[in-house]
Amino acid sequence: MSNTRQSWYEAGARERIAALVDPASFAEFIGPERREISPHLSIFDLPTQFDDGIVVGCGAIGGTPVFVAAQEGRFMGGAVGEVHGAKLTGLLRAAKAVARDVVIAFDTGGVRLQEANAGEIAIAEIMRGVVEARMAGVRVVGLIGGRAGCYGGxxxxxxxxxxxxxxxxxxxxxxxxxxIETNKGVEEFDSRDRSFVWRTMGGKHRTLIGGADVFVEDDTMAFRDATRAALARAPKLDGNTLAAEQARLERRITRFGEASDATDIWQLLGIDDPWAIPDMPATGFATLADTYRERADDAR
Amino acid sequence: MTPAEILDSLFPAGHAVTAEIDLLFGRGMLESGTVHVIGATGRAPIGIDQAIRLSAAVLEITSIDDAAPILFLVDTASQRMSRRDELLGLSEYLAHLAKSLLLAEARGHRTIGLLYGGSAAGAFIATALACGTLVALPGAHPEVMDLPSMARVTKLPIPVLEEKAKATPVFAPGLDNLVRVGGIAEVWDAGRSLSEQLTALLATPRAGDDRATFGSAQHGRTKAAAVASEILAVAGR
Incomplete structure (x- = not known):
């Protein structure tokens, strides 16, 4: 085990998978040697990539077999095109068929503009794949901490x-x-105000409002450990889950619907000094968040 | 067609559908039985407030074990683009709406999306595209990305994009393009009884998510079905 910390943010898709799974346990499906590239990018004279920006396969985490997918945020911002999307859809259908859990390392700006119609439907197919697998008892764990974030679809x-x-x-x-800025103006959303963007959409805020479940340091080992723990949770998606989610999301609007900034929400959660949150180190933040945050638990 | 004209043509035997601003809730009667109706109309964006109201209605229907189909009338803009919606986690609200529709379907309620106007981006995914079967009326105009925005990002002039769009349905907005990539199962005939067309659709069983196969048959998405099937075959062993 290496003592050097590896940043999840800086790592590529293949490095993230290597860090997540047990050594030598990963086998890729339709790997780059197959050169299964986007048939559409050439219309725009754009370069293709042999894996179309996503790596999918099977491996083991702590000895338990899992399916793994990792988006490559450095290729077209991890955007979902026809082939990229179909690889994930196929993996999710397999997960349902053989009752095996799935780990998805997201790193995406959403639908790939140059193949927008194919990408849009791919997102719908993937969502259906996730939900049908979960209803069949499969866990689908999402990891988010890459360059492109997790936007759009x-x-x-x-x-x-x-x-x-x-x-x-x-x-x-x-x-x-x-x-948002282009469509609604800089008064509505100033995309160049980085601290505003991060406190509105970033991992800390999502953790505090219950939009994310586990907050970890930007460290591949921290992601791996949290993934192992998530794979040990009871899988469930049924009417009770969605009734609980309905109540949870309604409560969020009631509780925070008038807030104009994330710091207002954090204050309403009972945090004394909300402006200290952005600079707080990960472990200190995680402890504080545990005390004050909203939780999704069985309501997701 | 307006929602009122559509509902009259769909349910000549009667319907009780009420509007809450741009949302519709209620039911209609076919000869074959009751159909639950929900709607997102008026070309309005879907924000957290709209999504949570729609999902509440879908979950309420889901808790009734009548196995009656759900018809979702769709004419929206994109998702609401605002600081408030994103601050409160719009992605969760849209995903929750889609999950609710998928749960309803799994519980035996056929879900039929009827796209009669616009819809775009995240709103399109969480409404029309989350239904088990999506049909459209002529004149519907789905768009994932409008050409001016595409021109800005791709740095290509609109006439060049329009020329490229003639050769492929994969990126340009419009009903025909969405049909060719497999996103829309049927385009109904507005001159015929919608009631008959809905009845015929409901009489045909749905077999899984066949959008990629449909898109492949029309040469709109040539690879998706094969790639997904291969992974399922290899991984499912």
Whole structure:
């Protein structure tokens, strides 16, 4: 075991998988040697990648077989195109078929613009795949802490997972900061105000409101340990789960619906000094969050 | 067609559907039985307040074991783009709506999306595309990304994009393109009774998510079905 900390944020998709699974346990499906590239990017004279920006396969975590998928945020911002999406859809259908848990390392800006229609339907197919697998008793654990964050359709897929593990860098949202600003103006959303973006969409805020379940340091080993723990939780998605989620999300609007900034919400949660949150180190934050935060638990 | 005209044509035997601003809730009667109706209309964006109201209705229907289908009328903008919606976690609200529709389907309620106007991006995914079967009326105009935005990002002039769009349905907005990639199962004939068309659809059993196969048959998505099937075959061993 190496003592050197490896940043999840800086790591690529394959490095993240290597850190997550037991040594030499990973086998990729439709790997880069197959050169299963996007058939659409050439229309725009754009470069392709042999794995279309996602690695899928099987491995073991702590000896337990799992399916693993990792998006590559450095290729087209991890955006979901036809082939990329189909690889994840196939993996989720297999998970349901053989009752095996799935770990998804998200790193995506959402639907790939150049193949928008194919990507949009792929997101819908993936969400259906996640939900049908979960209803059959499979756990689908999402990990978010990469460069591209988890935006657009990626945010919707994440919202279907059983457990979400995030680091501070793990931004989750539907519309990206630049798109809100372009459409609604800088008064509504200043995409260049980084601290505003991070406290509105970042991992700390999502953890505090119950949008994410486990907060970890930006460290591949921390992600792995949290994944192991998440895979030990009882799997469940049924009418009771969604009734509980309905109540949880209604309560959030009642409780925080008038807040205009994340710090207002943190204050309402009972945190004395909300402005200290952004600079708080991960372990200190996780302890504080445990005391004050909203939880999803069996309501996701 | 307006929602009122659509409902009259769908349910000549009668319907009780009420509007709450841009949302619809109620039921209609077919000869074959009751159909639950929900709707997101008026080309309005879907934010957390709309999504939570729609999911509440879907979950309420799901708790009734009547196995009656759910018809979802859709004419929306995109997801609501605002600081408040994102601050409160819009992704969770949209995902929850989609999950509710998928649960309803698993509990035996056929879910039929009827796209009669616009819909875009996250709102499209959480409403129309989360239904088991999606049909459209002529004139519906789904769009994932509008061409001016695409032009900005791809740095290609709109006429160039329009020219490229003639060769592939994969990126440009519009009903025909969404049909060709497999997203829409049927485009109904607005000149015929919608009631008959819905009845015929409900009489045909649905077999799983066949959108990729459909898209492949129309050469709109040539790889998705094969790639997903291969992974299922290899991984499922």
């Amino acid at each position: 990626g945010g919707l897929i994440a919202g279907c997972c059983s457990t979400l593990i995030v680091s501070e860098q793990g931004r989750i949202s539907v519309t990206g900061p630049e798109v």
